[in-house]
Amino acid sequence: MDYLKSLSLNTQGILCLVGAVVFLTISDSIIKWLSPTYALHEIMLFRSLFALLLVFVIIQLEGGLKTLKTRRPLLHFFRGSLLVLANMFFFLGLATLPFAETVALFYVAPLFICILSQPVLGERVGAVRWLVILVGFGGVLIMVRPGVEVFRFTSLLPILAALSYAVMQMLTRKLGMQEKAGTLTFYIQLAFILISSVIGLSIGDGRYNNFDSPTFDFLLRAWTLPGPADFALLAICGLIVAIGGYLISQAYRLGQASAVAPFEYTSLPFAVILGYYLWNDLPDWISIVGSGFIIFSGFLIVYIEKRDNRRGLNRHPHKEY
Numbered sequence: 001m002d003y004l005k006s007l008s009l010n011t012q013g014i015l016c017l018v019g020a021v022v023f024l025t026i027s028d029s030i031i032k033w034l035s036p037t038y039a040l041h042e043i044m045l046f047r048s049l050f051a052l053l054l055v056f057v058i059i060q061l062e063g064g065l066k067t068l069k070t071r072r073p074l075l076h077f078f079r080g081s082l083l084v085l086a087n088m089f090f091f092l093g094l095a096t097l098p099f100a101e102t103v104a105l106f107y108v109a110p111l112f113i114c115i116l117s118q119p120v121l122g123e124r125v126g127a128v129r130w131l132v133i134l135v136g137f138g139g140v141l142i143m144v145r146p147g148v149e150v151f152r153f154t155s156l157l158p159i160l161a162a163l164s165y166a167v168m169q170m171l172t173r174k175l176g177m178q179e180k181a182g183t184l185t186f187y188i189q190l191a192f193i194l195i196s197s198v199i200g201l202s203i204g205d206g207r208y209n210n211f212d213s214p215t216f217d218f219l220l221r222a223w224t225l226p227g228p229a230d231f232a233l234l235a236i237c238g239l240i241v242a243i244g245g246y247l248i249s250q251a252y253r254l255g256q257a258s259a260v261a262p263f264e265y266t267s268l269p270f271a272v273i274l275g276y277y278l279w280n281d282l283p284d285w286i287s288i289v290g291s292g293f294i295i296f297s298g299f300l301i302v303y304i305e306k307r308d309n310r311r312g313l314n315r316h317p318h319k320e321y
Contacts, residue, residue, distance in 0.1 A: 013255020014263050015245045021267040025103070028094065029274045030237040034215075034230060035095040039204065039221040040088060043234065046226070050187045050238025051245075055189055058246055067183050075171075078183075080191025082168035087192075088162045088219075093157030095218040099275030100283050100304035102214035103268055105143060110301045112166035113137040120170045133299045137295025142286060148249040154215055156247040185245050222276035261302050265295055 031043055059067055070076060094102045111133050120122065144155045206222025224236060252259050268291065275281040283291065 010255040010259040013251040017251035017263045020244040020247035023240040025267045025270045027237050032094045036289040041196040042223045043058030047238040048192035050235045051242040052189045052240035062182045080321040082186045083172045084195045085166035089157045089161035096214050098281040100272040102158045103271040106162050109162035109165050113143035115171045132297050139290040143290030147171045282291040
């Protein structure tokens with residue numbers, strides 16, 4: 001512990017972020033593993049219930065239940081709802097698409113954030129950023145391959161997840177929420193629990209599951225009681241999501257966003273390893289090229305953010321679960 005404290009704040013932030021990436025990618029792989037058996041909203045409900053147990057521990061460490069008091073409960077719920085929507089799009093895509101491809105497509109989120117920064121925040125985007133955005137979306141077109149036989153509409157789901165996530169981040173930045181990390185995490189998990197419960201009560205009997213599609217089956221499947229092994233996986237999933245979310249908050253609290261943010265992309269090689277080990281999935285060369293364009297554009301956006309940070313502009317946002 002003394003050794004960690006001796007490291008620079010940026011180094012501590014980077015270590016926290018890499019740890020978060022590992023935890024959250026494992027959580028995503030667990031959900032993909034369970035997707036052929038359980039409904040998405042059932043998995044999300046169990047995950048959030050277990051995550052909330054650890055969140056309560058974090059809240060106690062940050063000052064107790066009094067930190068949950070807020071003047072903007074509806075704002076918290078709306079922000080949480082956007083993240084629920086982003087998660088649902090992401091995991092619905094994950095049920096059908098290769099693991100690494102889904103993760104790579106989600107990384108257009110910084111490009112959406114850059115696009116939205118002008119109309120929502122009044123920030124000037126500029127010609128260089130627009131060029132970077134075009135490069136990134138060129139990578140998306142390469143991966144999605146519109147107009148060819150292998151085009152899959154499910155490839156659009158991670159992109160919709162990225163857009164929902166970007167809107168959520170814009171809301172956070174515009175309103176400048178200052179609550180503690182544990183408080184924000186609590187209301188996020190509460191939104192997951194409430195929305196998943198409502199969906200489960202509405203369609204959890206499976207009566208609308210009349211589509212011959214793994215994606216729709218994952219969304220509309222009837223709830224079933226998890227067995228002991230799957231219940232343990234759901235518990236692990238919830239706990240590591242809470243840990244991952246907390247580590248992300250710590251990463252961006254300790255380190256400069258421009259120094260920390262590029263390490264979010266370490267999830268992609270980790271996703272390739274897990275995808276190959278668990279499902280024997282390896283990206284084809286077209287997906288690798290498209291991913292390269294997306295990641296390259298993401299690094300350029302981070303570089304531009306770092307340059308603009310010196311001029312007093314806003315910091316780069318981060319991923320939450």
